[in-house]
Amino acid sequence: MQETLKDKVNARRTFAIISHPDAGKTTMTEKLLFFGGAIRDAGTVKAKKTGKFATSDWMEIEKQRGISVTSSVMQFDFLGSRINILDTPGHQDFSEDTYRTLMAVDSAVMIVDAAKGIEAQTIKLFKVCRLRGIPIFTFINKLDRQGKEPLELMEELEEVLGIQSYAMNWPIGMGKEFLGIYDRYHHRIEQFRADGQDRFLPLNENGELAVDHSMKQTSYYTQALDDIMLLNEAGNEFDAEKVKNGEMTPVFFGSALTNFGVQTFLETYLEFAPTPQPRKTNEDVNVNPTDDEFSGFIFKIQANMNPAHRDRIAFLRIVSGKFERGMNVTLARTGKAFKLSNSTQFLADDREAVEEAVAGDIIGLHDTGNYQIGDTLTGGKKSFQYEKLPQFTPELFVKVTAKNVMKSKHFHKGILQLVQEGAIQYYKTLHTEEVILGAVGQLQFEVFEHRMKNEYNVEVRMEPIGSKIARWIENEGDVKESMSSPRSMLVRDRFDRYVFLFENEFAMRWFQDKNDSIQLYSLL
Ligand code: GDP
Numbered sequence: 001m002q003e004t005l006k007d008k009v010n011a012r013r014t015f016a017i018i019s020h021p022d023a024g025k026t027t028m029t030e031k032l033l034f035f036g037g038a039i040r041d042a043g044t045v046k047a048k049k050t051g052k053f054a055t056s057d058w059m060e061i062e063k064q065r066g067i068s069v070t071s072s073v074m075q076f077d078f079l080g081s082r083i084n085i086l087d088t089p090g091h092q093d094f095s096e097d098t099y100r101t102l103m104a105v106d107s108a109v110m111i112v113d114a115a116k117g118i119e120a121q122t123i124k125l126f127k128v129c130r131l132r133g134i135p136i137f138t139f140i141n142k143l144d145r146q147g148k149e150p151l152e153l154m155e156e157l158e159e160v161l162g163i164q165s166y167a168m169n170w171p172i173g174m175g176k177e178f179l180g181i182y183d184r185y186h187h188r189i190e191q192f193r194a195d196g197q198d199r200f201l202p203l204n205e206n207g208e209l210a211v212d213h214s215m216k217q218t219s220y221y222t223q224a225l226d227d228i229m230l231l232n233e234a235g236n237e238f239d240a241e242k243v244k245n246g247e248m249t250p251v252f253f254g255s256a257l258t259n260f261g262v263q264t265f266l267e268t269y270l271e272f273a274p275t276p277q278p279r280k281t282n283e284d285v286n287v288n289p290t291d292d293e294f295s296g297f298i299f300k301i302q303a304n305m306n307p308a309h310r311d312r313i314a315f316l317r318i319v320s321g322k323f324e325r326g327m328n329v330t331l332a333r334t335g336k337a338f339k340l341s342n343s344t345q346f347l348a349d350d351r352e353a354v355e356e357a358v359a360g361d362i363i364g365l366h367d368t369g370n371y372q373i374g375d376t377l378t379g380g381k382k383s384f385q386y387e388k389l390p391q392f393t394p395e396l397f398v399k400v401t402a403k404n405v406m407k408s409k410h411f412h413k414g415i416l417q418l419v420q421e422g423a424i425q426y427y428k429t430l431h432t433e434e435v436i437l438g439a440v441g442q443l444q445f446e447v448f449e450h451r452m453k454n455e456y457n458v459e460v461r462m463e464p465i466g467s468k469i470a471r472w473i474e475n476e477g478d479v480k481e482s483m484s485s486p487r488s489m490l491v492r493d494r495f496d497r498y499v500f501l502f503e504n505e506f507a508m509r510w511f512q513d514k515n516d517s518i519q520l521y522s523l524l
Pocket of ligand 1: 019020021022023024025026027028141142143144145254255256257258
């Protein structure tokens, strides 16, 4: 039987894994890919571990630091679904790319280290998911080690993140005493380190083990039953609608390293994870994924791995219809029509060209400088633009100048292009027009410096001015330049909007006390 576009789209699940570094994202991703029989992968997992892209100078930074600068895409098939995992850089120096990747997924998987609980980076990424109202699935990892009490972890989820939680399963013991998980959803116990038929043990109608088993004699089993009773009585009720709206997170316990609980997680995830979702245009019209006409938006632009070629790769999330090689598209921003010919590649293991991809999938487009972040491509007769991607408030700032003043032209050209790519944010001081760059993470500055040197042949001097609180102004007309001071510096952004860079919270409050008519706001 011919598979229709609708069948194909409905088989897609596109998600990102969010976590704090070291929680187990890479390990989890590897296990997931393994279930799918490993597949196409655009780099990170392998690159990180084996330095596969070692040939490229650009990747030096990644190699040296053992991290991935940019997110990448992996795809695998499992139980009739085609799953796209979008990787998010997991280093402390994560960037706006990490945030933007979350604009291109339909759900998120949050990995929490059972010993550490909810950590800083998880909180930031979680907030972006919450703003989008996408479903969040939680995997509490490393149960093969001693961690916090499960009830404590559930409480932390609700308190720190402010989301309702529902434990889909519950650990029986932990660390050396980890016996397995009590699977509330499938009504069974899954044994740790047990294979074959022994792995799943049935429960009776009272929710207790229905078979004879040594586990019954342990305090861990009794404790788990007590906890389950408590959850049944006092915990949240499972609500698929709330999960769908991102108001409730289903929680799974397991151990990625020992591959325990991962398959159960994946199977259950697939039952509840959303298929590709519609997206709004800037005229507030919803475009459905199963619409015949192709459309998509660019959420990330990555410099080419090969510095000899200045070209880049633009990552496009397909929102509707089907992509085919050689198809004609229109770039909404310029109205320009062109053919997505051979230059179009799916970012795959060997960079093979993609023949076909549908809504939910991500494709990599060869870019010689035509694309900008947030661009919309459409394949139909009518061109339109998807709603703007949010900008994120940077936290770190540097003053930057060219070491050689003769290079000023290249300097400005390079900055302009890198700013357009969304790698960094640009500000200038009011009269002296000094360039200040802002970023979400320190690494973005290092990448900037490296690329200015290698791609634009300009050596830059960067003078850190530390972390600042950037605030835009609702009522710009009321701003006076005399309000600027060293602790509340007034600058303009690249759209010429006023921005205050406050030294710290205290400076911001002090400013607000003095100027209560000025309405400040932050980007996301
Ligand atoms: P990432 O930084 O989030 O990608 O984390 P990794 O997947 O690289 O894992 C960080 C460290 O934790 C590595 O040493 C892993 O071997 C270890 N790790 C990951 N999952 C588990 C687990 O389930 N149990 C234990 N004991 N260690 C784990």
